[in-house]
Amino acid sequence: MGVFVSTDDPGPAGHEQVVFCQDRRSGLKAIIGIYSTALGPALGGTRFYPYASEEAALADVLDLSRGMAYKNALAGLDLGGGKAVIWGDPDQVKSEALLRAYGRFVQSLAGRYYTACDVGTYVADMDVIARETRYVTGRSLEHGGAGDSSVLTAWGVFQGMRAAAEHVWGSPSLRGRRVGVAGLGKVGRHLTGHLVDDGAEVVATDVDSRALEWARTNHPGVALVADAAALVAADIDVYAPCALGGALNDETVPALRARVVAGAANNQLAHPGIEKLLADRGILYAPDYVVNAGGVIQVADEIEGFNFDRAKLRATRIFDTTRQILRLADDEGVPPAVAADRLAERRMADVGRLRAIHLG
Ligand SMILES: NC(=O)c1ccc[n+]([C@@H]2O[C@H](COP(=O)([O-])OP(=O)(O)OC[C@H]3O[C@@H](n4cnc5c(N)ncnc54)[C@H](O)[C@@H]3O)[C@@H](O)[C@H]2O)c1
Secondary structure, eight states: OOSSTTTTOSSSOOOSEEEEEEETTTTEEEEEEEEEOSSSSEEOOEEEEOOSSHHHHHHHHHHHHHHHHHHHHHTTOSOEEEEEEEESOHHHHOOHHHHHHHHHHHHHTTTSEEBOBOTTOOHHHHHHHTTTOSOBOOOOGGGTOOOOTHHHHHHHHHHHHHHHHHHHHSOOOOTTOEEEEEOOSHHHHHHHHHHHHHTOEEEEEOSOHHHHHHHHHHOTTSEEOSSHHHHHHSSOSEEEEOSSSOOBSTTHHHHOOOSEEOOSOSSOBSSTTHHHHHHHTTOEEOOHHHHTTHHHHHHHGGGGOOOHHHHHHHHHTHHHHHHHHHHHHHHHTSOHHHHHHHHHHHHHHHHHGGGGSOOO
16 A cells, blocks of 8 residues: 555546654654545544554555545535544553644644544544644534534434435335444434434444443333344344444345445445445445535534534435435446445536636
8 A cells, every 4th residue: 555556547636645743752653644635625533543553554544534535525515535543542642742743733734634533532632632723623612613523423324314215215204114223322322313203113232231221221112132243134124334344244245134224334345346245135325424424514514613503404415415326326327335436526526626717
């Protein structure tokens, strides 16, 4: 994996910029990846993770920053795609000095990259980073931030699921449908609430007993099963992966009984080709990065001055985007994941090219 690998690729242009940042005293080792600024400044979170090697950290940031360009394009945002990784164990090395050193590197990019939370970084960390840079979102409500992004992530997933239901059953309502939620974390809990309100029957699982206790207390009608494998094999209409990536793989797809997959987890397809396996089995897959964009919509709103109602309205449009992608997939005879990529690339090209118009 290298930075310049895709230069002979006739499609997307490859990464614009990759920045290595180091501050030995605090222990900061970070890589900021900017895939595209065709639609505006790159936005994407900072993952703080103990990678096995520098190569693994680089591979992750290249992959994640590319994904953000596609997600932000389809979310209708005037933002490009970027992401950052901090290489290290957050429990061991995270400190005020390290986060502020990182913030100074973000600031040095002068607005080409906006950061946000990701695995290993939290709202409180963004508040610290914000002491050194203006280019940070996902701050706390007290600091004018958007707060916990799982609220609109779940709302967007619910909208994407409704669009998929309409495509398959003719009505967006989930009333009476059995929906399997794998992972009752921040997003899974909000999603469960929306589903119950809509009249769906929820079947769920989690590896954490506290999450199961939350379900028993707050939604006694939710049926709990032992693990994700049991959920996949259960008699469900919709499967919503809301835990880790790779939920759709060579074992789970052949066993899956649901007609629709729509969930919050990033990178649900374990490897290329799984989208085709799903299509061959007649399972409609609402692409993860389309339906889980509510979180980035929520934090991106901070750039204008956070307004929850405006951000919610934008996240509600995930219904229309999902519907458009599913129709395009049918029209072009490709799986929805391929249609989504095409639509994102089209917007990046069509809107991004307008910068060539000289403004005088
Ligand atoms: N929070 C957001 O705004 C946001 C935005 C976009 C995408 N996502 C993605 O959505 C997913 C959920 O995010 P979250 O913020 O709710 O995370 P979270 O950590 O709050 O919740 C994840 C839950 O999954 C459970 N889990 C882990 N492994 C499991 C397994 N094998 N089987 C069943 N349950 C398991 C955990 O115990 C936890 O309760 C993640 O993949 C995340 O990357 C989140």
